[in-house]
Amino acid sequence: MKKMEIRIAGFGGQGVVLLGNIMGKAASIYNKRFAALTQSYGPESRGGSCRAELIISESPIEYPYIIDPGIQVILSQEAYIEFGGKASKDTLLIVDSGLVKVDNSPAAQLLSIPASRMAQEMGRPVVANIIMLGFLAAHSNIISREALERSIKDFIPAGTESFNMKAFEMGYHYSLLGDRPA
Amino acid sequence: MPKVLMDGNSAIGEAAIRAGCQCYFGYPITPQNELIEYMATHLSRRKGCVFVQAESELAAINMVYGASVVGARAMTSSSSPGISLKQEGISYLAACELPAVIVNMSRGGPGLGSIAAAQSDYFQATRGGGHGDYRTIVLAPSSVQELADLTIRAFDLADKYKIPVIILGDGVLGQMMEPVEFKQEAPAVLPVREGSLRGAKGRPSKIIKTFTSNPAELEEINWSLFRRYGLIKKQETTFETFMIDDAKLVVVAFGIAARIAKGAIRNVRAEGLKVGLLRPITLWPFPDEAVKEVVKNVNHFLVFEMNMGQMLEDVQLSLEGKGEVSFYGRPGGVIPTPSEVSRVISRLYYQKGLK
Numbered sequence: 001m002k003k004m005e006i007r008i009a010g011f012g013g014q015g016v017v018l019l020g021n022i023m024g025k026a027a028s029i030y031n032k033r034f035a036a037l038t039q040s041y042g043p044e045s046r047g048g049s050c051r052a053e054l055i056i057s058e059s060p061i062e063y064p065y066i067i068d069p070g071i072q073v074i075l076s077q078e079a080y081i082e083f084g085g086k087a088s089k090d091t092l093l094i095v096d097s098g099l100v101k102v103d104n105s106p107a108a109q110l111l112s113i114p115a116s117r118m119a120q121e122m123g124r125p126v127v128a129n130i131i132m133l134g135f136l137a138a139h140s141n142i143i144s145r146e147a148l149e150r151s152i153k154d155f156i157p158a159g160t161e162s163f164n165m166k167a168f169e170m171g172y173h174y175s176l177l178g179d180r181p182a
Numbered sequence: 183m184p185k186v187l188m189d190g191n192s193a194i195g196e197a198a199i200r201a202g203c204q205c206y207f208g209y210p211i212t213p214q215n216e217l218i219e220y221m222a223t224h225l226s227r228r229k230g231c232v233f234v235q236a237e238s239e240l241a242a243i244n245m246v247y248g249a250s251v252v253g254a255r256a257m258t259s260s261s262s263p264g265i266s267l268k269q270e271g272i273s274y275l276a277a278c279e280l281p282a283v284i285v286n287m288s289r290g291g292p293g294l295g296s297i298a299a300a301q302s303d304y305f306q307a308t309r310g311g312g313h314g315d316y317r318t319i320v321l322a323p324s325s326v327q328e329l330a331d332l333t334i335r336a337f338d339l340a341d342k343y344k345i346p347v348i349i350l351g352d353g354v355l356g357q358m359m360e361p362v363e364f365k366q367e368a369p370a371v372l373p374v375r376e377g378s379l380r381g382a383k384g385r386p387s388k389i390i391k392t393f394t395s396n397p398a399e400l401e402e403i404n405w406s407l408f409r410r411y412g413l414i415k416k417q418e419t420t421f422e423t424f425m426i427d428d429a430k431l432v433v434v435a436f437g438i439a440a441r442i443a444k445g446a447i448r449n450v451r452a453e454g455l456k457v458g459l460l461r462p463i464t465l466w467p468f469p470d471e472a473v474k475e476v477v478k479n480v481n482h483f484l485v486f487e488m489n490m491g492q493m494l495e496d497v498q499l500s501l502e503g504k505g506e507v508s509f510y511g512r513p514g515g516v517i518p519t520p521s522e523v524s525r526v527i528s529r530l531y532y533q534k535g536l537k
Contacts, residue, residue: 024359028185028360028361029361035359036358036359037358038354038357038358038359062441062445062448063441063442064354064358064360064441067519067521
């Protein structure tokens with residue numbers, strides 16, 4: 001992998017920017033790649049549209065914005081309408097099937113996981129993003145699993161390690177159960 | 183210290199603390215709020231340091247003035263409309279020969295403009311900005327690492343030349359996150375500038391003020407300021423060149439635009455076009471000697487800015503009529519992509535018959 005662009009899009013309160021931070025730190029600090037992370041959100045702290053965009057590269061990154069993301073993590077219908085339909089053929093599109101109803105997407109690969117429902121069933125709705133991250137980690141080899149786990153621990157509050165790691169594990173193993181069509 | 187992943191605004195805050203910044207005064211505005219937030223969390227907890235969220239931009243810059251008078255390293259930050267409000271204070275700081283660091287994470291204008299990144303404050307920053315005959319040193323970083331490094335340099339320059347120093351960034355640099363390394367630790371003892379007002383015990387009292395009713399005296403103050411500006415120009419002008427050795431066309435760009443230009447240059451180099459980049463790091467003093475050096479071998483220049491053509495005038499002045507200068511600009515907060523700039527470069531390259 002020389003360069004990978006990743007978009008995570010959803011709404012405020014889902015931990016979109018936190019996911020960007022975790023992945024950015026894992027890639028740049030622990031995997032020692034070049035990385036640039038940009039964010040965009042509306043004036044609301046919750047509920048407004050929100051996205052984090054990350055570039056990971058083997059060489060210095062000049063233009064800090066993504067142009068053609070190789071991976072898109074879509075966490076809301078609004079984000080799916082805005083970005084999902086425009087995804088190019090090579091894009092890996094990962095959606096939360098509890099939140100996004102997909103139509104005919106041109107993306108070569110469409111993967112889904114009911115991350116928010118799984119988190120709710122766990123009794124910890126806040127870890128939906130970490131479940132999603134585990135799922136993403138299992139389906140791509142851009143950032144090492146060890147780096148991601150270390151980075152998660154850097155960002156989460158003390159005392160929440162066990163259920164966050166469990167959430168990561170759930171997402172990771174969900175993919176091994178077989179990819180189901182959306 | 184190992185590398186950390188940080189947004190540009192926070193990196194400035196951390197670098198300022200490590201430069202021995204004792205006082206920060208600010209008033210919130212997007213896209214520099216992470217800096218105020220960082221100082222509220224980190225500077226306020228340090229022994230002997232002061233963080234104040236002022237009631238306005240005017241109050242903040244005048245608090246900087248006060249802190250500088252008593253010899254503390256002081257900083258304020260804002261974005262374009264807020265920097266306009268600070269101009270009176272910056273003029274007073276310049277008149278009194280007081281060091282200060284002022285960060286402008288500029289955004290689209292004129293007026294309240296937009297919150298997207300733009301470079302339309304070049305004139306304001308490099309021509310003094312407020313009333314009167316004065317200049318400020320203007321540093322233009324183009325990465326989060328450089329934001330940190332230039333913040334430390336800004337404090338050193340401000341003290342060395344007793345002059346306000348502007349760090350001219352933009353909304354992209356302020357808010358994007360990149361790995362950054364801080365190369366120095368915060369000083370154990372906060373620096374106090376020599377000759378600052380710390381009480382007049384044992385000596386006649388001194389007054390630091392900007393007004394004099396004697397024009398001849400004021401003329402001499404102006405002369406002395408400009409003698410120092412001449413020295414700064416000689417000693418502190420900095421710039422970067424990129425792929426310039428065999429170039430037939432040189433792009434001149436600063437800050438975030440220079441990064442976009444680098445990407446564009448890599449694209450057109452892959453097609454065999456000989457294009458290089460000159461990136462001023464100090465916008466004032468402008469690296470006019472570097473431009474004069476480039477035009478000895480290169481006849482064609484493309485100035486690329488995220489405004490309607492401001493640095494363009496400095497490039498033209500430096501060239502003194504030599505060479506051919508073209509311009510490409512996107513104002514208002516629109517951020518062009520490297521492929522867009524590549525198209526502009528290759529069109530120009532073929533039009534001028536360079537291939």
